[in-house]
Amino acid sequence: MGNIIRQTTELALHLVRPYVTPDAAVIDATCGNGHDTLALAEMEPAQLYAFDVQEQAVRATTELLQRHGYSKSIADGRITVCCQAHEQMNMIVPHSNSTGAAPVRAVVFNLGYLPGGDKERTTCADSTLAAVQAAMELIAPDGVICITMYSGHPEGKREKTALLEFASVLDAGKWHTAYISMPNQKHDPPEILLLTRKQ
Numbered sequence: 001m002g003n004i005i006r007q008t009t010e011l012a013l014h015l016v017r018p019y020v021t022p023d024a025a026v027i028d029a030t031c032g033n034g035h036d037t038l039a040l041a042e043m044e045p046a047q048l049y050a051f052d053v054q055e056q057a058v059r060a061t062t063e064l065l066q067r068h069g070y071s072k073s074i075a076d077g078r079i080t081v082c083c084q085a086h087e088q089m090n091m092i093v094p095h096s097n098s099t100g101a102a103p104v105r106a107v108v109f110n111l112g113y114l115p116g117g118d119k120e121r122t123t124c125a126d127s128t129l130a131a132v133q134a135a136m137e138l139i140a141p142d143g144v145i146c147i148t149m150y151s152g153h154p155e156g157k158r159e160k161t162a163l164l165e166f167a168s169v170l171d172a173g174k175w176h177t178a179y180i181s182m183p184n185q186k187h188d189p190p191e192i193l194l195l196t197r198k199q
Helices: 007-017 035-042 055-067 071-075 087-092 123-136 156-169
Strands: 025-027 048-050 078-083 104-110 139-149 175-180 191-197
Touching: 007 035, 007 104, 007 139, 007 191, 025 035, 025 139, 035 048, 035 055, 035 078, 035 104, 048 055, 048 087, 048 175, 055 078, 055 156, 078 139, 104 123, 123 139, 123 156, 123 191, 156 175, 156 191
Parallel strands: 025 048, 025 104, 048 078, 104 139
Antiparallel strands: 139 191, 175 191
């Protein structure tokens, strides 16, 4: 294993990995070009959902999964890639307490804009907060919501501020939160916010 602290996205996936068990459902709330979705698929959860509002991202994610041998999993519904706003995930993913539904153990957000896409089209504070709240409704006890934040552009700064303010006032009797930053790195490096639901 390389030095995961150098790459925030790798660190985020490393933190999520212990939560992804063979009986778990996991969600990639911002699938982008599909790299996180593929990494989650390789962890072999019972069910994987991937969301993105851009058709280009959904197509790229689906094609990446197919190239890596996941066509059957897409066809049989074990992997679902949705062209849908992530704040609507709780309308598609069964709640953990639903009969027969795999418990949602991990939800991953990798915010910002689509790599290689339109940099003016980014996630934004209001819809991201709504999506995080949707994820909080779905997540099973002791599950994790992992959010990689990018504050190197104006909307990313607003998004990070809103998320940290939101996390800071969560009921400590129901949620643990953690915030990981890289204080000696310049140029607004990515940072991670973690939310875990207590029993």
